[in-house]
Amino acid sequence: MHYLQCISPVDNSVYLERALAGEAEIRVALDRAASAQRAWRLTPIVERIAVVHRAVEFFCDRKKRLGEELCWMMGRPIRYSGGEIDGFAKRACAMADIAEAALADIPLPFKPGFSRFIRRDPLGISLVIAPWNYPYLTAVNAVVPSLLAGNAVILKHSAQTPLCAERMVEAFREAGLPYGVFQYLHLDHPCTQRLACAGEIQHIAFTGSVDGGVAIERSVAGRFVQLGLELGGKDPAYVRADADLQSAVESIVDGAYFNSGQSCCGIERAYVHEQLFDEFVECAVAIIRQYRLGRPQEPQTTLGPLVCAAAADRVRVQIDEAVAEGALAHLQTGDFSMDRRGTQYMAPQLLTGVRHKMRVMREESFGPVLGVQKVHDDGEALELMNNSQFGLSAAIFSRDEEAALMIGDHLETGTVFLNRCDYLDPELAWSGVKQSGRGCTLSCIGFEQLTRPKSFHFKIGE
Numbered sequence: 001m002h003y004l005q006c007i008s009p010v011d012n013s014v015y016l017e018r019a020l021a022g023e024a025e026i027r028v029a030l031d032r033a034a035s036a037q038r039a040w041r042l043t044p045i046v047e048r049i050a051v052v053h054r055a056v057e058f059f060c061d062r063k064k065r066l067g068e069e070l071c072w073m074m075g076r077p078i079r080y081s082g083g084e085i086d087g088f089a090k091r092a093c094a095m096a097d098i099a100e101a102a103l104a105d106i107p108l109p110f111k112p113g114f115s116r117f118i119r120r121d122p123l124g125i126s127l128v129i130a131p132w133n134y135p136y137l138t139a140v141n142a143v144v145p146s147l148l149a150g151n152a153v154i155l156k157h158s159a160q161t162p163l164c165a166e167r168m169v170e171a172f173r174e175a176g177l178p179y180g181v182f183q184y185l186h187l188d189h190p191c192t193q194r195l196a197c198a199g200e201i202q203h204i205a206f207t208g209s210v211d212g213g214v215a216i217e218r219s220v221a222g223r224f225v226q227l228g229l230e231l232g233g234k235d236p237a238y239v240r241a242d243a244d245l246q247s248a249v250e251s252i253v254d255g256a257y258f259n260s261g262q263s264c265c266g267i268e269r270a271y272v273h274e275q276l277f278d279e280f281v282e283c284a285v286a287i288i289r290q291y292r293l294g295r296p297q298e299p300q301t302t303l304g305p306l307v308c309a310a311a312a313d314r315v316r317v318q319i320d321e322a323v324a325e326g327a328l329a330h331l332q333t334g335d336f337s338m339d340r341r342g343t344q345y346m347a348p349q350l351l352t353g354v355r356h357k358m359r360v361m362r363e364e365s366f367g368p369v370l371g372v373q374k375v376h377d378d379g380e381a382l383e384l385m386n387n388s389q390f391g392l393s394a395a396i397f398s399r400d401e402e403a404a405l406m407i408g409d410h411l412e413t414g415t416v417f418l419n420r421c422d423y424l425d426p427e428l429a430w431s432g433v434k435q436s437g438r439g440c441t442l443s444c445i446g447f448e449q450l451t452r453p454k455s456f457h458f459k460i461g462e
Helices: 023-040 045-061 063-074 078-102 135-148 162-174 189-196 210-219 245-261 277-288 309-324 378-386 401-409 443-450
Strands: 003-007 014-019 114-122 125-130 152-157 182-184 201-207 226-230 235-239 267-273 349-352 369-375 393-397 415-418 451-459
Touching: 003 162, 014 162, 023 125, 023 152, 023 182, 023 189, 045 063, 045 078, 045 135, 045 162, 063 078, 063 135, 063 162, 078 135, 078 443, 114 443, 125 135, 125 189, 135 152, 135 162, 135 201, 135 443, 152 162, 152 189, 162 182, 189 201, 189 210, 201 210, 210 226, 226 443, 235 245, 235 378, 245 267, 245 277, 245 369, 245 393, 267 277, 267 378, 277 349, 277 369, 309 349, 309 369, 369 378, 378 401, 393 401, 401 415, 443 451
Parallel strands: 125 152, 125 201, 152 182, 201 226, 235 267, 235 393, 267 369, 349 369, 393 415
Antiparallel strands: 003 014, 114 451
């Protein structure tokens, strides 16, 4: 039997081991899901909604324990870990609250002698492949709406955060969800791809790297399954000349460095109007210097380790290359005593003098570094913001809503923020363009990815 090991970024210890599922376990899970889904799809929507709300209650009752587990599995400071449980509850409840209206039959205008409407049929079995960086928030985006739509779900979580899959399934079982409707499997990559290719799987939600998304898309080519991909990001922020500077600095710094920068929609590049540029950099550096890099289980820590040493080293290489090409690093790593090359503990960094030829401004960093570039006007900022292979979200900081809307209309991105960033509103559609993915989760539109339309055209009289 093969096992996965969760290596804690806290101290490189083996936090837990789990047996990996093989072909036999996969077959049992598929058969169980198919059988359970036939009954679940007929369960009234109000009962499905009630199960979700009960599951959220059970889940939140364990907030302290779940936060501690997150801290050890993926390194988020303990002072912040419980916030993900709150976010899970907010997203799950928001989707439950709109489910009845979003999944209702769509009536057509009256036509004498006919009854016509469109019904949303569940797809069948959803395979949700979730990442480690926000293990509950990314999983809930697909799992809860899929269950509400009448599908069964098999959750494959990252080897870094396997307990998250177990805890979610546990909460739903305690809430009365019928056995088999929601299951987890711990899988290696080859078995994950084989599961994705199983004929019973009719929907796949994958959150992860671009390379991972390409592999999934190739695996299911020709099967015509519904496929949602949330991939990489290199999200920009633009500070206009009329922005509230202090608010912009605080928002952008938090959006760039929270979770040690390990967020697909975190801010990785900032464009600041020349009138505010110097003051922006000065204020940002002052805030960043206040971060406390340390072991995440310690309450005073505000910046934890990256997920592993290799991830930190990739970010360090981007910074080293940028500095060699003329960028200026504004923070001294020596000011953060836990920073050590070759380890996952990495000091934050802010760079100026950056250009788009540098990898730190083109490739996803997924770490605590921000490149800040001076711009002359909206046109230059727009051009630079769109100059990316990614398009998940973009943030504008301005007091002029009309100007922001005009810029936003030309941004090649799934979400446009004004005066905030790195946030997901579950009542809005969450999607990406270009290499950031395809499909949509959350909002009433998200339910369309989890159902197929069935038209009813009845002739009811002569």
